[in-house]
Amino acid sequence: MAAAHSEPDAVLRPSFYIDSDHPSVIRFAKDAAGSETTEPRKAVALFYAVRDGIRYDPYRIDLSPEAMRASAALDRGYAFCIPKAVLLAAAARAEGIPSRLGFADVRNHLTTDRLRRLIQTDVFVFHGYTEILLEGKWVKATPAFNAALCERFDVEPLEFDGHSDALLQQSDRKGNRYMEYLRERGHFDDLPLDELRRAFEEWYPLSASGDVSDLAARFENDATKEGGLQ
Secondary structure, eight states: OOOBOOSGGGGTSOOSSSOTTSHHHHHHHHHHHTTOOSHHHHHHHHHHHHHHHSEEOSSSOOOSTGGGSHHHHHHHSEEOHHHHHHHHHHHHHHTTOOEEEEEEEEEETTOOHHHHHHHSSSEEEEEEEEEEEETTEEEEEOOOSOHHHHHHTTOOOOOOOSSSOBOOOSBOTTSOBOEEEEEEEEEESSOOHHHHHHHHHHHSOOOTTOOTHHHHHHHHHTTTSOOOOO
């Protein structure tokens, strides 16, 4: 898959999914950034606001276009990795900081039995993170797992300093293997939802209809049970 780029200012202006001009996104970004004045410190504040302010939930997914917008993640207060990355990108743009989306396929060696049964694999395609342009360098930030969830699974919460990449941890606190990056899928100025849906249809069990919405429905039917890390 080739990374999608348009005009140079595309990483600053609002897009359909990265709706940084939405009033709720603007308010969220302003409140999170607070009195910070430098872009790296603003980016750090935004990262923690998304990481811990939006609860990670891999069991309630909705792949419809409206549900994948940054403002939708704010409205719900929970999301899986991709909408959380979209929200961080939108918050950064709302504060005038260039941002885009990055994607990779990862293997979660600590996947819960429940989630593995649900999707029949421990590989998660199109894991989403955010790339933020800070001090002339693109830095990767992964706001997926909130701190409370990491504590429950004995994994150190992922930290971000505004200078170095914050990628998913390779091991938990006991040294057990955790996340393994398998394939980079590139970076994009907006969410490539059609590509994402095709990847889900290829990797995850669906009904005979072949419609990726069947996977979303399966997750929704399972949503009343206790969640776990992706």
